[in-house]
Amino acid sequence: SQQGEEDPQALSIQEGENATMNCSYKTSINNLQWYRQNSGRGLVHLILIRSNEREKHSGRLRVTLDTSKKSSSLLITASRAADTASYFCASNFGNEKLTFGTGTRLTIIP
Amino acid sequence: EPEVTQTPSHQVTQMGQEVILRCVPISNHLYFYWYRQILGQKVEFLVSFYNNEISEKSEIFDDQFSVERPDGSNFTLKIRSTKLEDSAMYFCASDELRGSTEAFFGQGTRLTVV
Numbered sequence: 001s002q003q004g005e006e007d008p009q010a011l012s013i014q015e016g017e018n019a020t021m022n023c024s025y026k027t028s029i030n031n032l033q034w035y036r037q038n039s040g041r042g043l044v045h046l047i048l049i050r051s052n053e054r055e056k057h058s059g060r061l062r063v064t065l066d067t068s069k070k071s072s073s074l075l076i077t078a079s080r081a082a083d084t085a086s087y088f089c090a091s092n093f094g095n096e097k098l099t100f101g102t103g104t105r106l107t108i109i110p
Numbered sequence: 111e112p113e114v115t116q117t118p119s120h121q122v123t124q125m126g127q128e129v130i131l132r133c134v135p136i137s138n139h140l141y142f143y144w145y146r147q148i149l150g151q152k153v154e155f156l157v158s159f160y161n162n163e164i165s166e167k168s169e170i171f172d173d174q175f176s177v178e179r180p181d182g183s184n185f186t187l188k189i190r191s192t193k194l195e196d197s198a199m200y201f202c203a204s205d206e207l208r209g210s211t212e213a214f215f216g217q218g219t220r221l222t223v224v
Binding site: 030031033035040041042043044045048088090092095096097098099100101102103 | 141143145152153154155158160165166168199201203208210211212213214215216217218220
């Protein structure tokens with residue numbers, strides 16, 4: 001498959017701490033997108049990072065992309081209870097569709 | 111903020127019945143997609159649709175599935191004869207530019223086949 005695993009599969013941290021999630025892929029990408037999914041709900045788009053970009057920020061979110069290692073990370077700073085959700089990376093390999101990773105389940109402990 | 115809307119939010123159907131899942135993509139988007147997520151598993155691509163025709167489909171999207179854009183706003187997924195294994199969350203998505211821009215997803219339709 002083109003898409004590798006995300007790690008960790010599950011992460012529990014105290015409110016206020018930073019959370020880092022990683023995503024790997026196997027072939028060259030056009031862009032990589034991060035999504036959040038609250039339990040049983042829809043997918044909320046967080047950030048898109050293109051293959052020629054190395055870092056992108058949006059509020060408390062920071063995404064990095066290392067195309068030499070075929071990996072990306074999502075950092076959430078100063079976590080809040082409302083950040084509890086599953087986080088997915090999804091890669092676009094130059095066609096239309098997105099290929100999703102397995103996701104990281106993040107739990108923020110108040 | 112524009113959003114993708116899906117109806118119904120939950121559908122229960124008998125095995126062998128036909129179901130139609132409905133979506134209204136974002137109005138200026140040109141590319142439309144269906145994905146599904148079986149409980150506890152990853153989100154999987156089903157089909158993409160552009161200019162009133164299927165542009166790509168996965169091996170999941172067999173003859174039991176079809177898509178249609180019956181008017182200028184709706185985008186539908188039909189499953190002709192549902193199987194138990196079709197039980198999943200089905201997501202509609204749309205984007206402006208063939209995977210090069212953000213893909214926005216609807217809230218999903220949870221399909222339960224009994």
